[in-house]
Amino acid sequence: MPRKSSRSRTRRRRGAPFITLFVLGLFIIAGYVAYLDHTVRTQFEGKRWALPARVYARPLELFAGAPLSPAQLAAELADLGYAPSPRLDSPGTFQRNADEFRFITRAFRFWDTAEPSLPVRAVFEQDKLVALENFKNGAPLDLVRLDPAPIGGIYPAHNEDRVLVQLKEVPPLLVQALIAVEDHRYYDHHGIDPISIARALWSNMRAGATVQGGSTLTQQLAKNFYLNPDRTLWRKTNEAIIALLLEYHYSKDEILEAYLNEIFLGQDGQRAIHGFGMASYFYFGRPLNELKLPQFALMVSLVRGASYYDPRRHAQRALTQRNRVLDVMAANKVISAQQAKEAQRAPLGVIAKAPHGASSYPAFMDLLRRQLQRDYKEEDLTSEGLQIFSTLDPQIQRNAERALSSRVAQLEKQFAIPTGRLEGAALVTNSENGEVLAVVGGRDARYSGFNRALDAQRHIGSLIKPAVYLTALAMPQRYTLATLLQDEPVTFQNPGGQPWTPQNYDRQYHGAVPLHAALAHSYNVPTARLGLDVGVANVLGTLKKLGVERDFPAYPSVLLGAIELTPAEVTQTYQTLASGGFRVPLRAIREVLTAKGEPLQRYELSITQAFDPAPVFLLTNALQEVVSAGTARSLKSQLPAQLTVAGKTGTTDDLRDSWFAGFSGQHVAVVWLGRDDNKPTGLSGATGALKVWGDIIRATATQPLQRTAPGNIEYARIDPQTLRRVAADCRDAVDLPFISGSVPPESGPCASQAPGQVDWFREIFR
Amino acid sequence: MMNSVRHCGKTAVWLAGLGLALQLSGCSFAQVRAPVQDRSAAEPPAAAKRAPEEESGVVITPYPGRSVQEQRTPEQAPPPAADQQSTASPSNSNAVVALLDNAGAQGRSGNLDSAAAALERALRIEPRNAEIWYRLADIRLRQGQYDQAANLAAKSINLAGNNTDLIERNKAIIRQARQHQAQ
Secondary structure, eight states, X not given: OHHHHHHHHHXXXXXXXXXXXXXXXXXXXXXXXXXXXXXXXXXXXSOOSOBOEEEEOOOOEEOTTOOOOHHHHHHHHHHTTOEEOSSOOSTTEEEEETTEEEEEOOOEEOSSOEEOOOEEEEEEETTEEEEEEETTTOOBOSOEEXXXXXXXXXXXXXXXXXXXXXXXXSOHHHHHHHHHHHOTTGGGSSSSOHHHHHHHHHHHHHHTSOOOOOOOHHHHHHHHHHSOOOOOHHHHHHHHHHHHHHHHHSOHHHHHHHHHHHSEEEEETTEEEEHHHHHHHHHXXXXXXXXXXXXXXXXXXXXXXXXXXXXXXXXXXXXXXXXXXXXXXXXXXXXXXXXHHHHHHSOOOOOXXXXXXXXXXXXXXXXXXXXXXXXXXXXXXXXXXXXXXXXXXXXXXXHHHHHHHHHHHHHHHHTTOOTTTEEEEEEEEETTTOBEEXXXXXXXXXXXXXXXXXXXXXXXXXXXXXXXHHHHHTOTTXXXXXXXXXXXXXXXXXXXXXXXXXXXXXXXXXXEEEHHHHHHTTOHHHHHHHHHHHOHHHHXXXXXXXXXXXXXXXXXXXXXXXXXXXXXXXXXXHHHHHTTSXXXXXXXXXXXXXXXSOEEEEOOOOOEEOSOHHHHHHHHHHHXXXXXXXXXXXXXXXXXXXXXXXXXXXEOGGGXXXXXXXXXSSXXXXXXXXXXXXXXXXXXXXXTHHHHHHHHHHHSOOOOOOOOOOTTEEEEEEOTTTOOEEOTTOSSOEEEEEETTOOOOEEESOOOOOTTOOOTTGGGGO | OHHHHHHHHHHHHHHHHTXXXXXXXXXXXXXXXXXXXXXXXXXXXXXXXXXXXXXXSOOOOOXXXXXXXXXXXXXXXXXXXXXXXXSSOSOSOHHHXXXXXXXXXXXXXXXXXXXXXXXXXXXXXXXXXXXXXXXXXXXXXXTTOHHHHHHHHHHHHHHOTTOHHHHHHXXXXXXXXXXXXXX
């Protein structure tokens, strides 16, 4: 600066200061206009907006035979914003007549193919979709994939949200309404409209203040796009220059399209709603092309002041303004007076609650983001407009949320837990392909703070036991389901520590117990003995093969669950059991597409055989007994009789953690209940988490657990007294699976039942 | 984003006042891609649909895995003989058959990713259908994903029950995968 001023002083002394200043001034103005021009063109032609990644739920697949109830289809159509319509004339409309639905699907571009819009008739019988056909031509439809529900976006801290629209897909009536109200000479001016300005000036002079704007749409775009909202003369000048430049470079349609996507139309917390594409979802829950005149008029009225005319907070004001817009449209002959009158009678039609921006399912989105962050930069996720197809099943998610929050409240009362203290988490996955269908991170599922499903590391108690028994059953020469384990007092010496005397939950000892019953009843003492027999390190090795990636020190107390895992880690281990010993990484993402719908990445199904199927089959047999006769038998009162499931209860010292992990033929679900401060809750696995688990599974359309016996499994008739094989016609004997070569030797005649003896096998069928 | 643009604009105005205009590439106007996505471009016929003449009227198929026989628990009706699929059709479900047809067509024309996607879709409908797992193993083999091919074939065997033909085909895949891996 000092150098420059001394130079100009030198020039002034030479005697031509005025000309120099004039030239300098011209240079500055020309430079400034050139700079604005550069700015205008760079932004207009480059990527104009940072677009958050948009996340979709799994699309619902419809086919004859699908286990789907009419209520579930109705809920799905409501999620998607399908509107009931007597005429059924456009995509996104439906009719329901008891168990028969007719609807017109929306066309949607998926990773693999584009689904066309189809007229569909779906007929239900009880809780099953029995027929699916095209209602226009009667042709049967094998498979129809609905458009997926948007479940959220991935945003930077402060953000603008928009769904980009092209001018050609914007209903003409909306554009006409906008032009009629905001700038009816739009197609006649060159960016600024002297006539409007004069009129505005006149009314402002009369009012003595700025009360009316003479801004054209182009000026409004210039202001929104490039400038701050101050009403200064300098800003007005810039706005005018930019408006002229825009009109010089671009066509009316290009400018209009940018305007339709840029204009601010609402606020949702830190999320600003920009453009009519997003506003349509924000206010009406449906895409723009499905809206009608009254809705167009309402959105156009928001241009003047989205918060002042907010239809959710100021319904009356919004209604008045909407009707004023309709009057202007009629006056400009965009619509007839009759149309205006009809539209003015329509209600606002705004959905009560705006679709959540970041997401209604914060715990699931948290998992999804963690998986995305392995492959994508944060910046790309918040700006590139990626389309992310997730695995979330909104219906199962809501079932799980509801089950957790209502049971937790009930259990607090029942067990005198201080209100609001009992917390919980739940996950539901597809048992064969590892897709994560639901994640609940706490009793308040909308709260996006501490995600217990992924981050709460808690002692797992008896949930470890399947790892102990699987380690043993993988050695068929030593252990079968019929091996007798000793449930008698025993003390172990911890290496370098105190002696350890495991106790059973019921503080009793049960003598000789068959292996399968020891697991079904979750006896600690025989489990600890068994675990030490097979080796703590081997049990931890099994845990690792089941999918727990962290390492733990090999203390004997590990055998009774003295290790901390998150509900998600537990889910991964039970997933491996549910899929017959094949480890499938839990996945929250199916595919990622670019903003334009080009395939970018597919997260494909990938499995690893971690165990020989036969011991897993035996273990699953015992885990079914947990439910049929063991610690989880109370579940039978919650579930329909034919719905066989397998699982394991988990309870930790002083009743601090209540767990249940289990699976049906189609789903794995894990539930944890406990307190964040780790204080006792009074809940065991069976009295707490199991109840939530039962509620979730009962509400979910799932299939019973049916396992296919591997080739090397043989069934043998076993006498419960002698644990020896007996003749097939022995009345009291039971069939039990064995790995070939480990079937007990035949003992001949049937043994008689000694009185007073616990019959471990009979109770399987209680 | 608008905040940064505004801020940038102000800075730029000030710089311009000093006659230093124009070179402002550091500001955040520069972005990458054209903004307007084209959803309307995607309207080809659905590849997954079979021709209507193959069908006669509305087809009502029992959902696989819900037959009376299969509803018995292993304890009640041992030993279970597997979810047998007849060799004639890989599935009772028209939806699954359509997807398998689609996967087959994609596979024949070399679109192995699309074929795999269709098979995964079929598995969501019938997760315990051993034939689908076999076909996915076959695609992975053709893609050179030998480890996955072997694992998927093992999974298929695990679900195949006493379908010896399918078990043999899976074993062949595992053998080929091992050979490739050994090379």
